[in-house]
Amino acid sequence: MRAEGRPAAATALLLAALAATLPAAASVPRAPAAPRVAAASADDARLLAQAADRADAGDCAGVLALLDPLVAGAAPVASGTRFSAQLLRMPCLAATGRGKEVAPVLAELQARAPHHPLVRAFEIFIAADQGRFDAAADGLAAIADEGSPALQLMPSSLWRALAQRLTVAGDIARRDRTALALARAGWTPEDRPELAESLALQGIGTLLDSGETAQARALLARVQRPAALWDMAIQRRYAPLWPAIEARLGAASGVAADRFARTALAAFAAAPNEDRARLDAVRAFIALGRGADAERTAAPVAAVPGLGEDRLDMALDDATAKSARGAGQAAIDRVLPFARLDLARTPEATAAIIVLGELYEEAGDHAAALALARTTLARNGPFSAFGTAWLRRTEVCALAGLGEQAQAARAADAMRATAGDNQPAAVEAALCANQDDAAERLAIAALATRDGASRLAEQFQPQGAFFLHPPGRMRARWAALLARPAVRAAFDRVARILPERLWPAATPRALPAPPPPPADGLTST
Numbered sequence: 398m399r400a401e402g403r404p405a406a407a408t409a410l411l412l413a414a415l416a417a418t419l420p421a422a423a424s425v426p427r428a429p430a431a432p433r434v435a436a437a438s439a440d441d442a443r444l445l446a447q448a449a450d451r452a453d454a455g456d457c458a459g460v461l462a463l464l465d466p467l468v469a470g471a472a473p474v475a476s477g478t479r480f481s482a483q484l485l486r487m488p489c490l491a492a493t494g495r496g497k498e499v500a501p502v503l504a505e506l507q508a509r510a511p512h513h514p515l516v517r518a519f520e521i522f523i524a525a526d527q528g529r530f531d532a533a534a535d536g537l538a539a540i541a542d543e544g545s546p547a548l549q550l551m552p553s554s555l556w557r558a559l560a561q562r563l564t565v566a567g568d569i570a571r572r573d574r575t576a577l578a579l580a581r582a583g584w585t586p587e588d589r590p591e592l593a594e595s596l597a598l599q600g601i602g603t604l605l606d607s608g609e610t611a612q613a614r615a616l617l618a619r620v621q622r623p624a625a626l627w628d629m630a631i632q633r634r635y636a637p638l639w640p641a642i643e644a645r646l647g648a649a650s651g652v653a654a655d656r657f658a659r660t661a662l663a664a665f666a667a668a669p670n671e672d673r674a675r676l677d678a679v680r681a682f683i684a685l686g687r688g689a690d691a692e693r694t695a696a697p698v699a700a701v702p703g704l705g706e707d708r709l710d711m712a713l714d715d716a717t718a719k720s721a722r723g724a725g726q727a728a729i730d731r732v733l734p735f736a737r738l739d740l741a742r743t744p745e746a747t748a749a750i751i752v753l754g755e756l757y758e759e760a761g762d763h764a765a766a767l768a769l770a771r772t773t774l775a776r777n778g779p780f781s782a783f784g785t786a787w788l789r790r791t792e793v794c795a796l797a798g799l800g801e802q803a804q805a806a807r808a809a810d811a812m813r814a815t816a817g818d819n820q821p822a823a824v825e826a827a828l829c830a831n832q833d834d835a836a837e838r839l840a841i842a843a844l845a846t847r848d849g850a851s852r853l854a855e856q857f858q859p860q861g862a863f864f865l866h867p868p869g870r871m872r873a874r875w876a877a878l879l880a881r882p883a884v885r886a887a888f889d890r891v892a893r894i895l896p897e898r899l900w901p902a903a904t905p906r907a908l909p910a911p912p913p914p915p916a917d918g919l920t921s922t
Contacts, residue, residue, distance in 0.1 A: 438478070441467070441478040444463060444464070444467060445478070445481055445482065445485070447463055448460045448463045448464050448482070448485050449485065451463065452485055452489070457488075457489035457492040457493050458489075458493060460485055460486065460489045461486060461489050461490070461493060461495075464482045464485060464486050465486075467479070467482050468482050468483060468486070480506065480509055480510065483502050483505060483506055484506065484515050484516075486502065487499065487502055487503070487506075487519055490502065499523065500523075503516070503519055503520065503523060506519070507520070512545070514545060514546040514547035514549075514550060515547070515550065517536070517540055517545055517547035518547045518550040518551065520536055521533050521536040521537055521540075521547075521551070521555070522555070524536060525555065525558070525559065530559055530562045530563055530566065530568075531563075531568060531571060533555075533559055534559050534563060534568075534571050534572070534575045535571070535575075537551065537555070537556065537559065537575055537578075537579070538574060538575040538578040538579070541575075541578040541579050541581070541582040541584060542578050542581075542582070544582065548579075548582060548584055549587075551584075551586065552586060552588050553586040553588050553589035553592045554588070556575075556579065556586075556592070557592075559572075559575070560572055560575075560576070561781065561783075563575075564848070565782070565817075565818075569847050569848065573599060573602070573603040573606075574603070576596050576599035576600055576603065577599070577600040577603045577604065579596045579600075580593075580596040580597045580599065580600030580601075580616060580619075581600065584596065589706075590673070591622070591673075591677075593619065594619060594620055594621065594622055594625055595625070597616045597617075597619040597620050598620055598625050598628065598629065600613075600616050601613045601616050601617060601620075601629070601635065601638070602632075602634050602635065604616070605634060605635060605637055605638070606634065610637050610638070613637070613638060614638060614641060617638060617641055617642070617645070620645075621653075621656065621657055621660070622653075622657055622680075623646070623650055623653040623654050623657055623684045623864065624680075624684075624864065626642055626645055626646050626650075626653050627646070627650065627653075627864070627895070627899075628851070628854075628855070629642050630642050630643060630646060630895055630896075630899060631850075631854045631855065631858065631862075631892055631893055631894070631895050632850040632851060632854050632891070632892055633850065633890070633891050633892055633893060634850060634891070643896075643899060646899050648898060648899075649898075649899070649900065649901055649902045650684075650864070650899050650900070650901050651901075651902070651906060653684070654681075654684040654685050654864075654901070654906060655685075655906070655909040656909075657680075657681055657684055658681035658682070658684060658685050658908070658909050659909040659910070659911065659912055660912065661674075661677035661678050661680070661681040662678055662681055662908070662909075662911075663911055663912050664677065664678075665677065665678035665694075672705065672707040672708055672711075673707055675694060675695075675698075675707075675711060676707045676708075676710055676711050676714075678694050679691045679694045679695045679711050679714045679715070680714060682694060682718075683714060683717070683718065683864055683865045684864050684865075684901075685905060685906040685908070686864070686865050686901060686902060686903075686904065686905040686906055687865075687905045687906070687908075688718035688719075688721055688722055688865050688905075689718075691714060691715065691718040691865070692715050692718045692719060694711075695711040695712060695714055695715035695718075696715065698711045698712050698715070699734075700712070700734035700735045700737070700738055702738060702739060702742040702743050703742055703743055704735075704738075704743060704745070705745065706745045709735060709743075709745045709746065709748060709749060712731060712732065712735055712749070713732065713735075713748065713749065713752055715731055716728040716729075716731045716732045716752065716756065717865070717866070717867060718865060719731060720756070720759070720867030721865050721866055721867045721868075725756065725759060725760045725867075726760065728756050728867075729753065729756045729757065729760065732749050732752055732753045732756060733753060735749035736749040736750045736752075736753040736769075740776075740778045740779055744779045747778060747779060747780050747784055748784075750769065750773050750788070751784060751787045751788060751791075753769060754766050754769050754770050754787075754788065754791035754795075755787075755791060757769065757791075757795075758791060758794055758795060758798065758870070759867070759869060759870060761798070763794075763795040763796075763798030763799045764795070764799065766791050766794070766795040766798075767791075767792060767795035767796060767799065769791070770788045770789070770791040770792040770795060771792060773788055774788055774789070774792070782815070782818040782819070783818055783819045785818070786812065786815070786818045786819030786822040786823065787819060787822050789808065789811075789812055789822065789826065790812070790819075790822040790823070790825050790826045790829070792808055793805050793808045793809045793812070793826040793829050793830055794825065794826070794829035796808060797829045797830055797831070798829075802830070802831070805829060805830040806830045806831075806832065808826070808830075809826040809827050809829070809830035809832055809835070812826045812827075813827070813835065813839065816839055816842075816843075820839065820840075820843035820849075820852050820853060821843075821852060821853060821856050823839050824836050824839045824840050824843070824853070824856070824878070825871055825874075827839060828871065828874040828875075828878065829874075833877075833878070833881075836878055837878065837881055837883060837884055840853065840878060840884050840887065840888075841883060841884060841887045844884075844887040844888060844890070844891055844892075845887065849891055850891040850892045853888075853892070854888075854891070854892035854893075856871075856875050857875050857876075857878075857879045857888060857892070857894070858894060858895055859872070859876070859894065860872055861897075861900045861903070862894070862895040862899075862900050863901070864901050865901075
C-alpha cells in the first residue's frame, strides 16, 4: 500500500507562506541568547519575558504589540535587548502577514551575530521559502558539517521537503551530499527520530558510490529497522556490503526482526502512551509476522482531526495486517474514516485516500475506486505530484477494471508525460491499461536513473520476499514485466530479487526475550 505517497507537511512546508516555514514563535527559546553586549535593563527583561509568554501561547499579535515599540524606539541596534526582541519577532512577522519585514530583520541579526544558531536556522528556512532549495540544502549541510547547535532546531519536515524538491529538480548530487552530512553529524530530529536511520541508509549509498566502503560500513551499525536492511539487500548499489547486510538480517530476516522487536516492545512497555513507541511496536509485530498483535496494538487509534502522522501510520499498518490475513473489507472499514478527514486540518490524511483507492481496487470495487480518485483529484487537495500520480494510477486501473479500455488508455498515455513524478505509478497505469510495451519502456528508463533501484526494486519482488504484506493483483503483472528479457537485464544491473534464505518465515515468530538488565545491576529508569 502506498503510504509513501503522502505529501505530509513536507510539501506544504515549502508552498505555504513564510509563517509555515519559520520556527514557531513558541519554539524560540524563552531567553534567546544574545551576543556578548550590554545586558538588558530590568524593565526590558520583563518585557521580553512577557513576549516569550505570548509566544508560548501562540499569540503572535501580542508578541508584536509588545516588541514593535521596543525595536522602533530607543533600543540601540547593538543592544542585547534588541537582538533578543528581533529573534522573538522574526517568526511572528511571517505569521501575521508582515513577510516583507523579515529580510531586513534577518540582515540585522546576521550583521550582529552571523553564527548564532537561531540566525543560521532562520537563514535556511527563508531560503527554502523563497524557493532557493539549493541554498537551503547547502546551509543545512554546512551546519551539519560544523556541528552547529542550529541543527537541533531543524524539524524533520524541512529536510523531507528539501529532499523531495531536490529530487524533482534532478539535483541528486546535492540531495545525497546533504543527507551524508546529516548522517555523519548523527542528526536525530526530535519530531521524527527514526529519520536518522533513513539518513544513514542514504549516506551509506553515497559513500559506496564514491568507493568509500570502510566509511559506509561504519554507518551500517546505525541501521536497525528490518525494512531498511531489506531495502539495501535488494539494491545493487549496496552490493559491497551485502554480506554484512545479510548477516544483520539473518536467516529468514529473523535476526533483524528480533533485534528491532526486542528494543521496540521494551520501549512501548515503558511508554505505552507515546505514539512513536506504539507505532514502532506495531511495526515490530509486523516484522515478526504477528499480524493479530499488530492489529490489537493499533486498534485504539481513532480518526480525529489533526491526529498526526504517527497515528495515521498506525491505522494504515493495521489495515495492512488485516489485508494480509485476507480481511479486505475490514481493511477498507479501518481506513475509510481517516480518508474522510478534512485535509485542511489533517493533510496527512492524503495517504489514507491513496491507500483506500488501492484497497477498493484489490477488493474488485472498481466503481468506488474510480469515484474516490476522480472526486479527490477534482478537489485539488494538498497532494504532492508523487501522491497525485498514485491517484491517477488508481483512476486508470479502475477504468480498466470497469471495461473502459479506451478511457484507461488515454489516462495512462497522459501519465507518461509526467512519469518522473512517480515512476512506479506510471508503470502500473500502463500495465492496467494493457500497454505492456509502454510499461517496459518506462521501467527500463526508470531503472537507468540514479534512483531507479530505490523506486522500482521493491515492485518486482515476489510475494514471499516481504514482511507481513497483503497479496496484490499487481504482483503478477510486475512478475510478467520482469520476465521480459530487456526489463530483466535492466533490473539485474541495479537490483536483485531478495535471496530466498532471507525471505521472512510464513509463520509468526516467537516474541523475542526482553533486553538483559544493565550489567551493573542498576535499573534503567
